[in-house]
Amino acid sequence: MLLLRLNLPAHRGLRPLFLFTRFGSRQTQPFSFESKVRSVAMASYSTAATEASRRLLFRQLFEKESCTYTYLLADMGHPAKPAVLIDPVDKTADRDLSLIRDLGVKLIYAMNTHVHADHVTGTGIIKIKVPGVQSVISKASNAKADHLIEQGDKIKFGDLYLEVRATPGHTLGCVTYVTGDGLNQPNPRIAFTGDAVLIRGCGRTDFQGGSSLQLYHSVHSQIFTLPKETLIYPAHDYKGFTVSTVGEEMLYNARLTKDEETFKSIMENLKLAYPKMIDVAVPANMACGLQDVAVKAEAASS
Numbered sequence: 149m150l151l152l153r154l155n156l157p158a159h160r161g162l163r164p165l166f167l168f169t170r171f172g173s174r175q176t177q178p179f180s181f182e183s184k185v186r187s188v189a190m191a192s193y194s195t196a197a198t199e200a201s202r203r204l205l206f207r208q209l210f211e212k213e214s215c216t217y218t219y220l221l222a223d224m225g226h227p228a229k230p231a232v233l234i235d236p237v238d239k240t241a242d243r244d245l246s247l248i249r250d251l252g253v254k255l256i257y258a259m260n261t262h263v264h265a266d267h268v269t270g271t272g273i274i275k276i277k278v279p280g281v282q283s284v285i286s287k288a289s290n291a292k293a294d295h296l297i298e299q300g301d302k303i304k305f306g307d308l309y310l311e312v313r314a315t316p317g318h319t320l321g322c323v324t325y326v327t328g329d330g331l332n333q334p335n336p337r338i339a340f341t342g343d344a345v346l347i348r349g350c351g352r353t354d355f356q357g358g359s360s361l362q363l364y365h366s367v368h369s370q371i372f373t374l375p376k377e378t379l380i381y382p383a384h385d386y387k388g389f390t391v392s393t394v395g396e397e398m399l400y401n402a403r404l405t406k407d408e409e410t411f412k413s414i415m416e417n418l419k420l421a422y423p424k425m426i427d428v429a430v431p432a433n434m435a436c437g438l439q440d441v442a443v444k445a446e447a448a449s450s
């Protein structure tokens with residue numbers, strides 16, 4: 149653990165601040181210009197935000213057939229260690245539950261960013277295997293779940309929370325979950341963008357109520373307005389990327405950096421084949437993965 153002493157400009161009325169980071173040992177070198185720049189940038193981090201970053205357990209998990217990312221978050225500073233799982237996949241639900249057991253966290257919500265077309269959500273199986281877990285999806289998706297969330301809602305787990313931002317366009321009901329804003333929440337913030345923003349790309353807009361103009365507007369108004377250092381974790385990656393930032397995508401996203409008309413034309417000419425599982429996945433996911441009694445029974449007995 150590294151203890152950094154920040155010498156902040158006296159005229160700002162700020163006292164030297166001690167920050168903990170996760171890596172390395174105590175910094176002994178004199179401040180370089182670069183480290184001064186970094187110190188000023190980090191001045192916006194409060195000790196409370198740093199503490200909140202430390203108490204957030206974060207795991208990125210991958211399902212290789214659909215190239216889907218699932219995210220596990222937990223508040224380790226809370227006695228109950230409450231946890232949420234974002235975009236679980238049925239095929240990897242057992243892996244995720246095993247990790248949850250190993251880490252000793254208590255899963256309270258299995259959440260989806262949208263009704264997926266390429267895989268069946270793990271939400272249904274997880275609800276059967278871990279009684280008490282509640283499913284979450286947007287009201288605009290028209291899917292069934294225990295909690296139907298909307299723009300501005302806060303999903304609490306312990307003393308941490310996720311803010312809901314409506315980001316339709318890939319589907320009508322897409323949302324982005326963003327870690328909380330404030331002194332006691334992790335800094336930088338983390339945005340789970342689902343298929344709205346992929347790293348250097350974005351979700352297709354040719355089915356499930358998709359609209360390229362709506363997606364363009366969603367991303368520019370709800371995601372690109374977040375602080376540039378906000379981390380972006382998407383629901384898929386097909387190229388081997390794992391994480392990006394708002395600033396990075398505003399500069400380098402191959403589609404979303406273009407003007408609206410060019411974006412629309414790019415999206416109209418993607419020529420992607422329909423997802424192989426679309427006819428199974430969409431009806432199943434409209435019921436959060438609990439599509440029929442046979443699946444329920446099979447899941448319960450295994």
Ligand SMILES: N[C@@H](CCC(=O)N[C@@H](CSS)C(=O)NCC(=O)O)C(=O)O
Pocket residue numbers: 214264265266343349350351352353384386420421422423424425
């Ligand atoms: N080949 C895959 C489906 C790939 C695909 O269409 N991905 C979607 C997200 S899942 S609906 C997408 O939006 N892709 C954008 C892109 O630029 O690739 C399958 O058959 O499942």
